[in-house]
Amino acid sequence: VTSDRAVKFLQSLKYSYTKQELLESELAVLKTLHFQVNISTPLAYVELLLEVLGYNGCLLPTKPLHQMCIQLLDFSYLARDAIYTTLLKVAIGSSSPSKLQVAKFLTVKEDFMLLAVGIISTSMFVLNPGHWEQVVEHLSSVTGITLQSILEFSYAVLKHIIGSSTPKQH
Secondary structure, three states: OOHHHHHHHHHHOOOOOOHHHHHHHHHHHHHHOOOOOOOOOHHHHHHHHHHHHHHOOOOOOHHHHHHHHHHHHHHHHHOHHHHHHHHHHHHHOOOOOOHHHHHHOHHHHOOHHHHHHHHHHHHHHHHOHHHHHHHHHHHHHHHOOOHHHHHHHHHHHHHHHHOOOOHHHO
16 A cells, blocks of 8 residues: 555545655654564575575585675676676577566566575585586575576676676777
């Protein structure tokens, strides 16, 4: 229920609330209840998934993997537009997505679970490629994200890590 809809509902019942008054009253109730909003971050998803993988017996180099994930999360935010543009192009199999495809892709850009899975997958590939496949399969089974989606995300991140600064191009 949006605040606009709530105001219209209250006005239909002959209550004269403005949107501002409604929001202030909601805030007063939340403060009275000492309500705190937990803000989800991609790092929280990464850490949760690393715990689940460890609990499920997936042998991981815990500290180095966590550190690599943090570094790749930082990188992914710096190169966010480029990474997601690559991911979109790979996912649709075309180098020129339509406006509709770009619009529908916004939900993918907002998916913290996909980002976390992609970051863990890429980190594992960098640190220990021999165990990478096992980790990707675990991530897929735990999250329900397809192997293909995980592979595409890792490809997009790795492509931009390597990027245009390879020695041959300098």
